[in-house]
Amino acid sequence: MLFNSVTYLTFLVLVVTTYWIIPSSGRRFLVLAASLLFYGFWRVEFLFLIVLSAFVDYFASLKIYDEKHPRGRRLWLLSSLTINLGLLIYFKYAYFITDNISMVGKSLGHDWTFSLGNIILPLGISFYTFLSISYTVDVYRKIFEPIRSFWTYLTYVMFWPHMIAGPILRAHELIPQIVKMPHIKLDNVTNGIKKIILGLFLKVGLADQIAPWVDEAFAVPPDSLGGLDVWTMAFGFGLQIYFDFAGYSLIAIGSALLIGVHLPQNFNWPYLASSPRDFWKRWHITLSSWIRDYLYLPLSGSRIKDSSENGIDIQPNPKATSIRFALALVLTWLIMGLWHGAGWMFALWGIWHAIFILLYRLTMNWSPFNSSRLTMIFGWMLTLPIIMLGWIPFRADSLRTSLSLWQRVFDISSYHSLAFRENFYLLVFLFTCGMLLTWFFTHTKASVLNQTWVRNIGEIAAYSFMIFVVFIFLRPVSQFIYFQF
Structure with missing residues (x-):
């Protein structure tokens, strides 16, 4: 169901009208049902994949929060990240990885061929993977307490307006709005x-x-x-x-x-x-801030913790050199490029932006x-x-x-x-x-x-x-x- 279709506009009118007619106690379930229908309209079988992935993150976040030992908390976080990134790598990058391995084998005189069958890329997998990662990482950082209701968490992941291509919301931005039923405002x-x-x-x-x-x-x-x-x-x-x-x-x-x-x-x-830096404060703003908080800052050695008065508190690494910041920037942009697509063209696009942002920093x-x-x-x-x-x-x-x-x-x-x-x-x-x-x-x-x-x-x-x-x-x-x- 595409936003630019009569089908979606009809769906939207029906959901919004029903939302404001029914009692507030049922609205959260209506939003979840509408989100499941919205995604299932494309391929219903992938709903099971998303629900399973969401349950893993929901369960892992509760374990991370309840676990007192730092090593145990890291193991639960690592388990969640491994499953999320593993699914993303399989569905999005399996062909890219095997094709490059085959090319290397061919250059060495070997026939390294792989038969992966027909892998269908789930719609919006990159975006809802980012949602799940940010949720478990924020719970690990003690920025956000995990939701005890799985259905509320699933609604956060599958909230239809932003699920497929953003904006990418953090849990503390969206979940309170889902839990708190607003009054209609003209x-x-x-x-x-x-x-x-x-x-x-x-x-x-x-x-x-x-x-x-x-x-x-x-x-x-x-x-x-x-x-x-x-x-x-x-x-x-x-x-x-x-x-x-x-x-x-x-x-x-x-x-x-x-x-x-x-x-x-x-x-x-x-x-x-x-x-160039100003451009990325204006383009896909929610992705840029996500990449900064969950990729660039950790790679640069900066520490992020909860501040009760100011929300997220960023503590730059005083021992980090300019070379480390530069390497973190290049690696971040390389990953960001490949996140957009499984191809070296996207990696080149990422490096292009990294080079000009570095030049901007110098000048x-x-x-x-x-x-x-x-x-x-x-x-x-x-x-x-x-x-x-x-x-x-x-x-x-x-x-x-x-x-x-x-x-x-x-x-x-x-x-x-x-x-x-x-x-x-x-x-x-x-x-x-x-x-x-x-x-x-x-x-x-x-x-x-x-x-x-x-x-x-x-x-x-x-x-x-x-x-x-x-x-x-x-x-x-x-x-x-x-x-x-």
Whole structure:
């Protein structure tokens, strides 16, 4: 059941209406039942896998909390992590691992072949694995007390708006909202509907419209392309994946808001970032914070513990050298790249970001301008092309193709010819300008645009237009890009 389908919208209306009609005592079970139905609509047999995985983490977290001996607590945590990561590795990386082993064997003159059969990747396995890991780790760190009700914990894992592709919530963010039954608020309903409309518009009105052009472009052999063609491809896919994933996140946040559950913001105009580090504070925000807290900080030697007044307290490792921080950053980004996909292209994408974040750390205190505004503009002009070029290995079909496309960018002689139809260059240019203008009009301080009546008329016109576009393009349903991760 995809968010961008009439089936989902019908499902959402029925669930939300029933949620507010029935007594509050039954709402938690309705949410669980709706989540099971939502996921089971794809493949019902994988529900048993998720329930089993959730029970393991639920049971292990109780043992971690009740165990007094540090070694016993570590063993229970290790057991939970082993099962979670083992399932993820089998379903997502088995082919990748065996293919690379076969390649090594072939280079050594051996025939190392493996028959794994047909492994189907469970929808959203990377995301709900992260949910489970953060839960048991937080219990181990004594940041969060485990839930005694398995059904409440299962609802946290399977909560349908965010289960497949985020936002990635921690247990202390979502479980109290599930346990506490909220009262209906008109603001939540109206804001939820607005976010759903905007999300659908980004997906079906923008991402799906540029997708065929991007697919056609990446199917062309790199040797036939010029430098401007590669830039257009990079910007085209960068816009597509942004509209696609931001649209999904908005629909997820809006859907949860309709039943009074608040999910955190996941995107904040990432292509307006003034540095590579700033970009990752704006793009997939919940994943970035998860990677920081559960991967980068532990690798760097920083300690994380509970602070009763301030929540999570981070204590940097005073003995850690700059080399350790750099190695932790590179390893974190390598893992993050492979988390997105089982391929060396994704690893290259991760290393690309690691390199530029390291370069930013070395140069962050230098600027050719005295003005902070000019510094930010200059930083944006450098950051945007870096981020867009980074999407090349994320979208290309192989490592060789990625490197060939990057090579064309730096081949000055290749800029004299164009390989695509003029409409593709124009579409990418208009989408980029439209995004920048939208940001400007929503953030401008101009007195005329800040008047209430102007804002109201503009909002009515904008949402009317978006509803019209969604109505026209909703029929051809296409999967969200991040569903494959």
